[in-house]
Amino acid sequence: MAMEAAIVATMPAFQHLKRITFTPPYLLKLQKLQRFHSLASLSPNFTQEDPQRQRLEQEQQNQLTNNNTTSRSSSSTSYFPKRGQTLELVCESLAFKGKGVCKVAETGFVAMCDRALPGERFIGRVTRRKGSYAEVTKVETITPHWDLVDAPCEYAPYCGGCKTQNLSYESQLRAKEQQVRELTIHVGKFSDKVPEFCSIMKPIVPCDIQFHYRNKMEFSFGSKKWLPKELLGEKQVGNEKYALGLHAPGFFDKVLNVDKCLLQSEPANMVLAAIQDCWRDSQFGLTPYDVHSHTGFLKHLMLRTGRNVETGLLELMVNFVTSSYKPELLEPLVEKISAIPEVVSIMNNVNTSVGNTSVGEEEYTLYGKSTITEILRGLTFQISANSFFQTNTRQACEAEVLYKLIEDCAGLRGDGSQIVLDLFCGTGTIGLTLARRAKHVYGYEVVPQAISDAHRNAKLNRISNATFVQGDLNKIDESFGNNFPKPDIVISDPNRPGMHMKLIKFLIKLKAPRIVYVSCNPATCARDLDYLCHGVVCEREKYRRMLKLKSLQPVDMFPHTPHIECICLLELSDPCS
Ligand SMILES: C[S@@+](CC[C@H](N)C(=O)[O-])C[C@H]1O[C@@H](n2cnc3c(N)ncnc32)[C@H](O)[C@@H]1O
Numbered sequence: 001m002a003m004e005a006a007i008v009a010t011m012p013a014f015q016h017l018k019r020i021t022f023t024p025p026y027l028l029k030l031q032k033l034q035r036f037h038s039l040a041s042l043s044p045n046f047t048q049e050d051p052q053r054q055r056l057e058q059e060q061q062n063q064l065t066n067n068n069t070t071s072r073s074s075s076s077t078s079y080f081p082k083r084g085q086t087l088e089l090v091c092e093s094l095a096f097k098g099k100g101v102c103k104v105a106e107t108g109f110v111a112m113c114d115r116a117l118p119g120e121r122f123i124g125r126v127t128r129r130k131g132s133y134a135e136v137t138k139v140e141t142i143t144p145h146w147d148l149v150d151a152p153c154e155y156a157p158y159c160g161g162c163k164t165q166n167l168s169y170e171s172q173l174r175a176k177e178q179q180v181r182e183l184t185i186h187v188g189k190f191s192d193k194v195p196e197f198c199s200i201m202k203p204i205v206p207c208d209i210q211f212h213y214r215n216k217m218e219f220s221f222g223s224k225k226w227l228p229k230e231l232l233g234e235k236q237v238g239n240e241k242y243a244l245g246l247h248a249p250g251f252f253d254k255v256l257n258v259d260k261c262l263l264q265s266e267p268a269n270m271v272l273a274a275i276q277d278c279w280r281d282s283q284f285g286l287t288p289y290d291v292h293s294h295t296g297f298l299k300h301l302m303l304r305t306g307r308n309v310e311t312g313l314l315e316l317m318v319n320f321v322t323s324s325y326k327p328e329l330l331e332p333l334v335e336k337i338s339a340i341p342e343v344v345s346i347m348n349n350v351n352t353s354v355g356n357t358s359v360g361e362e363e364y365t366l367y368g369k370s371t372i373t374e375i376l377r378g379l380t381f382q383i384s385a386n387s388f389f390q391t392n393t394r395q396a397c398e399a400e401v402l403y404k405l406i407e408d409c410a411g412l413r414g415d416g417s418q419i420v421l422d423l424f425c426g427t428g429t430i431g432l433t434l435a436r437r438a439k440h441v442y443g444y445e446v447v448p449q450a451i452s453d454a455h456r457n458a459k460l461n462r463i464s465n466a467t468f469v470q471g472d473l474n475k476i477d478e479s480f481g482n483n484f485p486k487p488d489i490v491i492s493d494p495n496r497p498g499m500h501m502k503l504i505k506f507l508i509k510l511k512a513p514r515i516v517y518v519s520c521n522p523a524t525c526a527r528d529l530d531y532l533c534h535g536v537v538c539e540r541e542k543y544r545r546m547l548k549l550k551s552l553q554p555v556d557m558f559p560h561t562p563h564i565e566c567i568c569l570l571e572l573s574d575p576c577s
Pocket of ligand 1: 427445450471472495
């Protein structure tokens, strides 16, 4: 096995990649016409040349175009509004990243608009052409969307996090379910005309609490405060233009200052308020990092909430990401926040790069311990600053919805005879919860800290039948698989870009009886399901269909945001092959 210790997951280009399935001539024509236009980037991790991304973008574009042409007159094909033109639009549904899919009433012309919600009639201004549709910004609402509710958060109209807070929760769920269904049909190429489709597509599982569910929030320090239009004329002097909060949508260099976030825990809000109260005080000499001049000290503030295993009470990790190691500068902040009883850990990640990442090259403990704990399906997990842990405590840990569904899909017999391969294992949460019923679990993950956490978590829970290996699953070679026995069950839980073609090829060739694909991006999920279930041709080799989609279960892990989690069960179509 040649797994490299590279930390950065990249998506190298694939030459020779094409689908086995037949493309009808009208689509080929359409694709030719649209070759130079592409849909909004799905993920910053994709490179421009990546055929996997290009194909997904093309499919999504076709999806929009196809849906569009079936419900409108032919006049729209020649119609294209100019940049800057205003249009009266009606939003019909929500698409990827929560953008509203909107139409011009007379022509059926499609425009995508951020923050447009289903049912809303509005005036939009064309900002750019994207293939066969336009991107617009909202100028004025004529009639509001259906199922309008008051957004409890004062920042909701501006903040990029909660885009649908003023849409009733039932409507949010409907929109998410519809989006998963559409992507599965149009990108995943699964027919909704076959009788089994209804039993495959499960209704979305709601989250029974819609606020204070996030156990991790990352805020940015910025040298330019983002202001709403009505306050733009106000003069800001000295440190008043500094901000700590969330990036305003579309502005990498402007930060919306926030004093609290309704998605995080109350103690996390206390910490945020305490820092807001003093960090601009000129006597401390603290400066936010400026993304243009690359000067300044404070980059990010990460707040993680866990639970004390003995008492069940909340415990908090505060992580300052700075551009250099100067602990004396952080001392006044450390003194203030360590007085909050829930704060058990204050960390400092030092990141000297000019990039925006919050993972430091060096990590220091400024106060207390270097990890916090959480309880999940009866096991204790220690989580360090940079390790992944499911962000919705309620759905993952308290109500145990997500992990119970994964366990049910894995369907382990429980006689201790089966091998589990846990791809993208993070701190080992899925693998360790399954280890109790398995013979052995093999986990793979790129972040070294997460692998140390996984080892520590196995030990902590007295689990000895689990092996965790650090490596980049985007860079596997032919020898991957030689170091573990053939698995009976594969769990794959990648982050938003989905699986690399190398891994997809490996999984098709592996012929494991069961794959549980856990995804936080229904677009890349649909693409990967298509590859796994319908086959691909890659580097002139054919990888034929081997797997059958048995169930697809959306779970709402992120109320008020556009994100959707899905658990998919795939089984070998012919176990004897
Ligand atoms: C969605 S998380 C899932 C973690 C874990 N399964 C859980 O439920 O806690 C995705 C994980 O994949 C890891 N990852 C991302 N890219 C990777 C790559 N190229 N190779 C291996 N692991 C990767 C991330 O560090 C992260 O821990």
